[in-house]
Amino acid sequence: MYLGRVIGTVVASRVAHGLVGSKLLLVQPLDDRLQPNGPVQAAVDTVKAGPDDLVYLVGSREAALALDPWFVPVDAAIVGIVDQLYTPEQTP
Amino acid sequence: MKMCRVVGNVVATEKHPVYQGQKLMIVQPLDQHGNDSGTSFLAVDTVQAGPGDRVIVMSEGNGVRQILDMDVQLPIRSLIVGIVDQVDCPAEV
Numbered sequence: 001m002y003l004g005r006v007i008g009t010v011v012a013s014r015v016a017h018g019l020v021g022s023k024l025l026l027v028q029p030l031d032d033r034l035q036p037n038g039p040v041q042a043a044v045d046t047v048k049a050g051p052d053d054l055v056y057l058v059g060s061r062e063a064a065l066a067l068d069p070w071f072v073p074v075d076a077a078i079v080g081i082v083d084q085l086y087t088p089e090q091t092p
Numbered sequence: 093m094k095m096c097r098v099v100g101n102v103v104a105t106e107k108h109p110v111y112q113g114q115k116l117m118i119v120q121p122l123d124q125h126g127n128d129s130g131t132s133f134l135a136v137d138t139v140q141a142g143p144g145d146r147v148i149v150m151s152e153g154n155g156v157r158q159i160l161d162m163d164v165q166l167p168i169r170s171l172i173v174g175i176v177d178q179v180d181c182p183a184e185v
Contacts, residue, residue: 001116001134001170003102032099032118032132047106056102056116056134058167062153066108066167079167080107080116087100087118089143091128 002037003030003082006053010042018072025049025078027057032087043076054082093150094121095176099132100143110166117141117172119149124181135170136160148174 010024023045031037034054046066049055055078057063063077064070096119104116115137121130126146135149138159150156151170159171 001136001168003118003134032120037131046108056104058169060153060169062156062167062169065153065165070165077167080102080104080111082102082104084103085100085118086103086143089097089099091120 001056001058001079003032003034003085004028004043004055004057004078005030005034006049006051006055006078007040008051016073018069019044019074022067022072022074027055027076027078029057030054032085032090034085041076043078044074045078047078047081049078049081054085056080056082093148093173094130095124095179096121096135096147096149097126097128098141098143098145098147098172102134108167110162110164110168111136114168119147119170119172122146124179124185126179133170135172136168137172139172139175141172141175146176146179147172148176
């Protein structure tokens, strides 16, 4: 599970069977300093996130379990919109 | 499982139902000397860890399902499963 910034929306009319009707957003994964961390990825949204939202995602098989039905070809799902980060132990 | 330092936590009201009531912490993987090694990520806390604690984090869905034992599908992958008291590391790699 990791932080991410929603940077856009992905529209795909021809998708695999399990992805029909799911909302795809473009996300830049971030580290705890909100610095980019790894390539931009498409993720299925389950919490009505929008562009520029700071969110957190779950990856690999557990991402599919965020959806109903859960047997879908998904490996990244947005499962929360971050209100605030509290990082007292961040190294300088 | 990884040894990590708890950096802080994440506050989120709009989230997937299974995250309700869970403490979501930011953890930074450590090497055997306690130096940061690798990229920080998030983990749900099950042992009342706090910022600054050295913890053991497990990142595998099946283990999560066993520990949290909720009868729904869990989109949770990483759990803090232990607070480290001491590390003895006589053998140098």
